[in-house]
Amino acid sequence: MPGPVHVFIACSLDGFIAGPDDDLSWLPTDDGENYGFDAFLAGIGAIVMGRNTYAVVEGFGGNWPYGEVPVLVATTRPLGSPAHPAVRAVRGTAHELLHQAHAITGEGVYVDGGDVIRQFLDAGLIDELTVTVVPVILGAGAPLFAGARHRRSLELVDSKAFDGGLVQLRYVPAQI
Amino acid sequence: MPGPVHVFIACSLDGFIAGPDDDLSWLPTDDGENYGFDAFLAGIGAIVMGRNTYAVVEGFGGNWPYGEVPVLVATTRPLGSPAHPAVRAVRGTAHELLHQAHAITGEGVYVDGGDVIRQFLDAGLIDELTVTVVPVILGAGAPLFAGARHRRSLELVDSKAFDGGLVQLRYVPAQI
Numbered sequence: 001m002p003g004p005v006h007v008f009i010a011c012s013l014d015g016f017i018a019g020p021d022d023d024l025s026w027l028p029t030d031d032g033e034n035y036g037f038d039a040f041l042a043g044i045g046a047i048v049m050g051r052n053t054y055a056v057v058e059g060f061g062g063n064w065p066y067g068e069v070p071v072l073v074a075t076t077r078p079l080g081s082p083a084h085p086a087v088r089a090v091r092g093t094a095h096e097l098l099h100q101a102h103a104i105t106g107e108g109v110y111v112d113g114g115d116v117i118r119q120f121l122d123a124g125l126i127d128e129l130t131v132t133v134v135p136v137i138l139g140a141g142a143p144l145f146a147g148a149r150h151r152r153s154l155e156l157v158d159s160k161a162f163d164g165g166l167v168q169l170r171y172v173p174a175q176i
Numbered sequence: 177m178p179g180p181v182h183v184f185i186a187c188s189l190d191g192f193i194a195g196p197d198d199d200l201s202w203l204p205t206d207d208g209e210n211y212g213f214d215a216f217l218a219g220i221g222a223i224v225m226g227r228n229t230y231a232v233v234e235g236f237g238g239n240w241p242y243g244e245v246p247v248l249v250a251t252t253r254p255l256g257s258p259a260h261p262a263v264r265a266v267r268g269t270a271h272e273l274l275h276q277a278h279a280i281t282g283e284g285v286y287v288d289g290g291d292v293i294r295q296f297l298d299a300g301l302i303d304e305l306t307v308t309v310v311p312v313i314l315g316a317g318a319p320l321f322a323g324a325r326h327r328r329s330l331e332l333v334d335s336k337a338f339d340g341g342l343v344q345l346r347y348v349p350a351q352i
Contacts, residue, residue: 012297012319013307013330013347015191026327121313131189135347137297139324145190148315151202154189156311156341165332168270171189171311171344 001104002067005109007117008040009138009144010134010166016116017143022056026136035132035162037065044069045105048090048097048120050113051075058083070104072097074116074155094123114146121148128172135165178278180303181285183293185320186310186342192288192317198232202312204340211308211338213241219244221281224266224273224296227251227290234259246280248273250292255267272298292321297324304348305330311341 010027020025031038047069049057054073057065064084073079074089074097079089090100098120101109111120120126131144143159153174160168183187186203188195209215223245225233230249233241240260248266250254250273255265266276277285287296296302307320307352329350336344 011191013191013345015189016323019327026329032339052299088216090181090321093310100182131305133345134352135330137321137324139321143190143319145313145315146244148190148313150315152313153202154185154313154341156337156343159337159343161332161335165330165347166216167332167335167343169189169309172285174311 001106003045003106003108005098005111005120005125006040006044007111007120007126007129007131008037009112009117009130010035010132010137011144012134012141014110014137014139015144017144019138019141022052023141025136026058026138028134028166035166036130036168040130041066041069043108044104044110045107045111046101047071047112048101048116049073049111050116051077052115054079054083054087074101074113087159089125094119094125098125114142116146118146118148121145121152122150124173126173128157128170130166130168130170132166177282179282179284181222181274181287181296181301182216182220183212183296183305183307184289185288185306186211186291187320188310188312188314188317190315191320192314193320195314195317198228199317200232202310204310204342205325211342212306212344216306217242217286219284219287221245222277223286223288224277224292225249225287226292227253227292229258229289229324230255230263233272244341245286248277250289266288270295270301274277274301290318292326294322297321297328298326300345300349302349304333304346306343306344309340310346
């Protein structure tokens with residue numbers, strides 16, 4: 001059975017995943033456990049991410065956050081020299097991208113990047129969403145889910161407040 | 177000493193306070209305590225709201241939600257026949273609107289409506305924000321805080337999950 005598809009993302013209180021000009025300086029520094037990200041990543045067998053998100057992560061330099069987990073970058077342009085051996089370029093619809101991820105792993109698939117998340121959401125392919133709300137108002141930037149086309153009702157599975165005022169909300173799609 | 181200025185608002189997970197065409201059908205029905213709104217309103221001595229928000233509330237018909245609390249509607253156009261005797265039209269900057277509210281009451285002031293909230297935020301006049309996150313993705317609509325011009329760091333005071341999957345987050349502006 002193919003593994004579940006996860007979103008794990010941080011946003012401002014007003015729903016932006018990046019400020020103007022891809023500003024991420026408002027993201028908190030690591031609390032020692034990366035706000036649950038390390039534990040989350042342990043259950044992930046493949047990552048599908050958008051080209052813009054990859055460019056941001058590539059900019060982290062030597063600080064590659066995904067260990068040896070295969071990273072499929074959805075792009076129609078060549079990647080050049082990949083930032084890590086686990087990176088490869090892929091293309092296709094959300095269903096096709098997921099098919100490629102499921103060919104690699106039976107574990108969870110982590111989908112990241114505003115556009116890619118929206119495409120997976122619109123295709124009904126997301127099984128679980130973890131959204132960590134950072135205590136800041138940005139006013140402008142890249143919106144969470146970047147204009148999903150359909151209203152989606154969710155069920156709250158868990159909520160957890162961290163020191164520093166972050167609140168992590170975990171949802172699954174509502175049963176219709 | 178003038179009363180504190182509050183925001184108390186619901187939004188979708190993706191940060192919209194209304195869907196396309198002012199759609200509010202995604203808001204949950206009352207849980208019996210209005211998700212804390214009734215208790216909140218008991219500490220409020222005046223309400224400042226935008227014209228659009230007033231038009232929506234006016235549309236509720238006989239279901240006036242604010243009791244006898246004075247409601248100052250920020251507008252440059254005449255109100256016509258007010259929906260309730262407690263309603264009056266006002267105009268001015270955020271500071272001027274707040275001055276008028278403080279002339280009425282020493283209790284809390286409740287500021288509502290995307291544009292008015294943004295103006296108060298940008299003027300640094302908000303003392304406390306209660307945002308109730310409804311478990312739904314809308315994809316489009318009226319954004320929370322409608323484009324605040326400045327980044328604002330917040331401190332989380334409280335978070336609370338309700339049956340039905342709503343999560344209420346309470347913030348104060350971060351001390352600089």
